[in-house]
Amino acid sequence: MKQIFKKIFGVLTSRVVIIGFLILLQLVWFLILFFRLLQYATWINTGLVILSILVELYIVSKPGNPSYKILWLLFIGSIPVLGCLMYFLFGDKRPSRKILRQLHRGRRAIGSRAASEDVLGQLPQRMAEIGAHLERCGFPMYQNTQVEYFSVGDEMFPRLIQDLQQAKHYIFMEYFIIADGVMWESIKALLKEKAAQGVEVRFIYDDVGSIGCLPKHFRKELTEAGIHVMAFNPFRPALAAVMNNRSHRKITVIDGMIGYTGGLNLADEYINQKERFGHWKDTAVRLYGEGVYNLTIMFLELWNAFCKTEDRCVKYRPSYYHSKPFASDGYVQPYCNSPFENEALAQEVYLDLLSQAERYVYIFTPYLAIDDEMQHALCMAAKRGVDVRLVTPGIPDKRMVYSLTRSYYEPLIRSGVRIYEYTPGFIHAKSYLVDDTIGVVGTINMDYRSLYLHMECAVLMVGCSALDKLKLDCIVTMEKSHRVTLQDCKNRKHSLIWQAILRTISPLL
Known part of the structure; x- marks a missing residue:
């Protein structure tokens, strides 16, 4: 019993729990203050609604990823005042x-x-x-x-x-x-x-x-x-x-x-x-x-x-x-990708590789939470005859992200992209191989956080003998994996509403 209490005490006094509690306390205080202001001053509410509209116009006009914009526009449109204030706290990605x-x-x-x-x-x-x-x-x-x-x-x-x-x-x-x-x-x-x-x-x-x-x-x-x-x-x-x-x-x-x-x-x-x-x-x-x-x-x-x-x-x-x-x-x-720069360098490299591929593109990625531009690039490469293949995990580490990853399968497969799930377990690799001659290995996932919010790094390789081993690895890995079919997608298909929710909140996952 003493050991159990000691373990519980250790968890409750851990840094994660303490920081989480303090953040929750701030959030509760913020919401209480916010709703009290609305209760006693309707003109404040009116002013903040007008401000919310201006913020929406600002979000639409500023450069940036459309998926991220949609998330905040929906939030602010649904809860105008609170959404606007939350955007000021969390939404504007400009570094300090x-x-x-x-x-x-x-x-x-x-x-x-x-x-x-x-x-x-x-x-x-x-x-x-x-x-x-x-x-x-x-x-x-x-x-x-x-x-x-x-x-x-x-x-x-x-x-x-x-x-x-x-x-x-x-x-x-x-x-x-x-x-x-x-x-x-x-x-x-x-x-x-x-x-x-x-x-x-x-x-x-x-x-x-x-x-x-x-x-x-x-x-x-x-x-x-x-x-x-x-x-x-x-x-x-x-x-x-x-x-x-x-x-x-x-x-x-x-x-x-x-x-x-x-x-x-x-x-x-x-x-x-x-x-x-x-x-x-x-x-x-x-x-x-x-x-x-x-x-x-x-x-x-x-x-x-x-x-x-x-x-x-x-x-x-x-x-x-x-x-x-x-x-x-x-x-x-x-090279390095950084949220503190004006350029989404990792996304641009991936898009360049897809646009220049002539014969094939093999991709390892643990997460597939892509925007419209990346989805379009994958589909267009397959439609023009490039053999585009993606390998994703067979056993997920995050269930919600796994559901989001699978929500992209059907439109990609219909365009000719081949998708494989790594049957033995979890694939955490982030690798690209194009036409035997160009490859990328690094830390960059195909999701919003990796491409826009995190500092990442990778190595672009051209004409290196190591690419032969990368190609062999791709082939062997796909042989061990299950190729996903349209019938698989239909058998395990989530509701369209759930998929839409996942796509909308994908920048937060």
Whole structure:
């Protein structure tokens, strides 16, 4: 009995519960104040209704995703006054001036991001166009880089451990989720060991991503071991839209010349040491060479912005500790998507790949919560004869999002898109492969949060030998999966009203 009470007390005094209670308290206070104002002053109600109409006109006229606009227009139209006030609290996605100043300072400290040589001129025009767009956004394309592809986290983890053991100068790591277990304990022990040897170790984690699973005394333990730690956008008990903006990136940089990214967080399910939702399939890439520099810049810009440092990248360049030329294997272009920019870069890359595909597009995605533009691009690619295939989870991690994902199946299938559900379990991979020649592996889901609200990263690969392994993985994965038919859609079809509700609230899921 004593243990039960101790467990209940631990839950009630946890950070999640306390912050949730404080936010709920603010919301209740806000609603009470709001309704009392309406009760005693009808002119306030009239004024706020007029303001709501003006806000709706503002939402319609401003640039942005139509799905997000529809959500708020319906909310404000249904509950004009409350909807308007909630929009001011949560709806306007513009970052605060403080965050913009911090990010600008982080970039200014880094300086120029230009590559040492122009490689775009060596590519066919259709491939160079995507690369040129990313380069204009500050992410150069590189040769002199080798790429290793991992089809599951079980393959990547031993390789990562081996590279961490060999680190001599510095280790940068940035992850969305950290949880106790085999994976984190192994990495933590190595980070402590390397810090004791004088290796510079920095670690960024997302405060919300890890809020329910962060190991006890995480920050204190790492700091005492000489590891520098930063929590991105710490979660505070405040009603504020900026709490929606998270860092969903997964980055490891070792000595400037080795870099990892992909869908894997630092928790045991990602390497199948712990079973959640069946077999957990994820993908990742290891870069070795000059292309790692973009990942280094992403990390240092964020570190400079929020730790108030001014680290420049000279001593963190790939060649700083590696005097010999790196071997080349195609072209790589790591890039970052950010809610603090005016451009939805991840969405634009995906749309470009679909528009330029000639033979096929294979896609792994755990979530399918797409807007009209992305749905149209998928359908049009299939209609013009491109073999478009999507692989989604067979066992979901979130039931409501799973229902939303399935709501898109029928219109896509009718247009010629082939959809497969990964029968062995949950596919968390975020990968694109186009015509054997272009691929993307990273952290970017096909949902609103990933494309518009989160910081994300990925690697665009052109002509790399790793694409052969990615293609083989796509084929093997589809063979293990169930191909969804129109009859399947009809057999498990939800009501049209429920689908419409899910589509409307999809930016919040």
